[in-house]
Structures are given as structure tokens and as C-alpha cells.
Amino acid sequence: MTDRIVVxxxxxxxxxxxxxxRAAAGKTVLVSGVERRCGGKGANQAAxxxxxxxxxxxxxxxxxxxxxxxxxxxxxxDGVDVSAVLTLPGVPTGFAFITVTPDGENSITVAxxxxxxxxxxxxxxxxxxxxxxxxxxxxEVSAEVVDVVGGWCAARGVRLVLNDGPVVPLSRAxxxxxxxxxxxxxxxxxxxxxxREVAVDDLAAAVSDATGAQSVVVTLGDVGSxxxxxxxxxxxxxARAAVIRDTTGAGDTFLGTLAAGLAAGEDxxxxxxxxxxxxxxxxxxxxxxxxxxxxxxxSTASPAAAR
Numbered sequence: 001m002t003d004r005i006v007v008x009x010x011x012x013x014x015x016x017x018x019x020x021x022r023a024a025a026g027k028t029v030l031v032s033g034v035e036r037r038c039g040g041k042g043a044n045q046a047a048x049x050x051x052x053x054x055x056x057x058x059x060x061x062x063x064x065x066x067x068x069x070x071x072x073x074x075x076x077x078d079g080v081d082v083s084a085v086l087t088l089p090g091v092p093t094g095f096a097f098i099t100v101t102p103d104g105e106n107s108i109t110v111a112x113x114x115x116x117x118x119x120x121x122x123x124x125x126x127x128x129x130x131x132x133x134x135x136x137x138x139x140e141v142s143a144e145v146v147d148v149v150g151g152w153c154a155a156r157g158v159r160l161v162l163n164d165g166p167v168v169p170l171s172r173a174x175x176x177x178x179x180x181x182x183x184x185x186x187x188x189x190x191x192x193x194x195x196r197e198v199a200v201d202d203l204a205a206a207v208s209d210a211t212g213a214q215s216v217v218v219t220l221g222d223v224g225s226x227x228x229x230x231x232x233x234x235x236x237x238x239a240r241a242a243v244i245r246d247t248t249g250a251g252d253t254f255l256g257t258l259a260a261g262l263a264a265g266e267d268x269x270x271x272x273x274x275x276x277x278x279x280x281x282x283x284x285x286x287x288x289x290x291x292x293x294x295x296x297x298x299s300t301a302s303p304a305a306a307r
Contacts (some may be wrong), residue, residue: 009042010140048256050079067093084126120148138163150174179214204228239280
């Protein structure tokens with residue numbers, strides 16, 4: 001068995017607009033800068049896993065357009081095996097419009113495009129061929145694909161790292177196979193929203209109770225992360241970021257690095273520490289992945305971790 005990781009997920013073209021404030025209803029806000037970058041949760045997570053040293057295969061779909069070509073070229077540059085990515089004629093590549101405020105926080109609107117056309121049949125065939133040690137999965141593809149892949153992992157004893165973000169209804173069996181289920185604070189509260197308020201310190205345990213996942217990691221920004229595994233809850237402090245330009249993709253960097261650490265033999269706490277450090281570094285560049293040129297210097301210092 002190798003330490004190969006397979007990521008099943010989305011690929012998007014990102015348009016990132018810098019704004020002075022988040023627009024309220026009926027209000028126009030002028031953009032001070034626009035950048036076009038590669039993105040999508042699946043692609044971001046795969047790139048992060050490859051940057052962390054893991055042999056990484058991505059199962060995904062793009063359109064037969066310029067955006068699709070650009071996404072695949074960038075992933076190859078990042079060291080990701082894209083041989084299992086479908087190119088679909090007549091279908092646009094997924095697209096995300098991201099607004100970033102001066103504090104580095106973001107709001108994201110996604111048009112799924114080709115991501116919605118990824119089939120369970122293709123994912124299963126590609127998984128069988130890749131023979132991974134670990135599968136990383138998130139919910140910017142259909143719930144059907146997520147559940148089928150989760151079932152494949154459970155049947156073969158392959159470790160599943162599941163990011164239920166955005167939160168979608170998944171089968172109990174898929175959630176129970178997750179080791180870990182990774183969510184941020186907002187996603188954790190949505191999962192636990194059945195008529196009760198949950199204190200921050202209790203979020204990981206509450207998600208564990210609600211989902212039956214084998215383990216749970218809740219990322220809490222500059223507070224750090226909570227880990228629930230069995231009856232035990234542990235906390236890992238956030239790594240400090242030297243600079244914050246944009247938190248877009250910090251959670252994806254966290255997930256991909258976490259998966260790489262687990263595949264390499266780290267325990268969950270050790271893998272979370274590695275992931276937190278990578279996420280803190282990721283907020284120093286604009287967009288979800290590092291730019292092609294090493295021009296990441298800025299002047300502000302602040303703490304941050306995965307959002």
C-alpha cells in the first residue's frame with residue numbers, strides 16, 4: 001500500500017475582487033482590484049496535499065474551455081496527477097466570484113458548471129484504478145457522488161477525510177465513515193442546528209454526536225482547532241500567520257495538508273498541527289493557491305488559521 005491520496009471534488013476558475021466593505025442589500029460597492037486565479041475546493045485540497053509531499057490524484061471535471069485548460073495546467077504545475085479529470089464538451093468549467101474585505105475575510109458565490117456533471121460511475125472507476133491509501137472528499141460535487149465514494153471507502157477499509165462544506169444532506173453511512181469529518185465553526189453550527197445552541201468549546205463533541213463520524217475536526221480560525229475522537233476532545237492552538245492578505249482557500253489548504261499528514265503516518269493531532277501551519281502560511285497570498293511567482297511579501301502582521 002502506498003501513501004497515495006485521491007481527492008474527489010471540484011475545480012473552479014476564481015475571480016477575486018478586493019472591496020472596502022461587504023455590500024449590504026441594495027448597496028453598490030466599488031472594487032479596488034480584481035485577480036483571476038485557479039480554485040475549487042477539490043483542486044485546492046489536491047494542490048495542498050501535493051505541496052505537502054503526498055502523491056496526489058484528483059478526480060474531477062472541467063469544461064472544454066480556456067478556464068478548464070488553465071486549471072489543469074496549474075494543477076500539473078502543483079504536482080497533481082490530473083489523468084482522472086474529465087473534460088466535458090459543451091459544459092463550462094465551474095466558476096467562483098469571491099469578494100475580499102481589508103481584514104482578509106471573504107464571501108464566495110459558486111456556479112458549479114462541470115462540477116455538477118461529475119458522475120459516481122466515473123469516480124468509482126478512477127478510484128479502483130488509483131488504489132489510494134486515503135480519500136479526501138468535499139461537497140462541491142453532488143451528494144450522490146459523495147455518498148457513493150464514502151461507501152466505496154467503507155467497503156474497502158480506505159480512510160476517508162470528509163469536508164462537509166458547504167453542508168449538504170449526506171447518508172449516515174458516509175458520515176460514519178469519516179475519519180475525520182472536518183468542518184469550520186459555521187458548518188459545525190449548521191450541522192448541530194436542531195433546536196439547540198452549542199457553546200464553542202462543545203462544538204466538536206456535538207458534531208460527533210450529531211453525525212456518528214469516527215473523528216471530528218472543527219477549525220475555529222485564530223482560536224485553533226478542536227478534535228473529537230471517541231469520548232476524548234483535544235484542542236490544537238492555531239499557528240500564527242506572519243501576514244494576512246486573503247483567507248480564501250485556507251480551509252482547503254488545511255484539509256489537503258491534514259490528509260497528506262495522515263497518509264504519511266501522522267496521528268490526528270500531529271496532522272492537525274501540520275495543517276494549521278500550512279493554513280497560516282496560505283493567508284499570505286491572494287487566492288486559494290500560491291501564485292506562480294514568489295512575490296508574497298506584504299507589511300501587516302496578524303494571527304490567522306483555517307476559516
